[in-house]
Amino acid sequence: MASWPVFSSWACYINPLNALVIGMFPDCPPEKIRAVGNAAGDGARLALRSLEKRQEARNIARQVHLVETSLEPDFQEQFVQAMAFPHGRDAFPNLNHILKLIPTWKLPGRICRP
Known part of the structure; x- marks a missing residue:
């Protein structure tokens, strides 16, 4: 897509980097x-x-x-998976430089971000 338009009266207040980090947009x-x-x-x-x-x-x-999403057999599973912060499961290359700036700490078996 050439661009990701945000159609809303509040769109001018969105910080694109923050919106990407919390999953409002696909990786771009x-x-x-x-x-x-x-x-x-x-x-x-x-x-x-x-x-x-x-x-x-x-x-x-x-x-x-x-x-009609309720008729799609795997909709519920896809919906629940999409609710997590996207970069927690999928690679988001456009966010790599941002995510590296966020402090991390280690728990057994995983890396956590505040």
């Missing part, structure tokens, strides 16, 4: 994360002001495909 360079702002509000205003944009929104809505 932090500079690829960009705030879009209140895209829903902007889209609603466009649809209210323009019949053409309203029709465009209808056409896009018809192409949406719903994925």
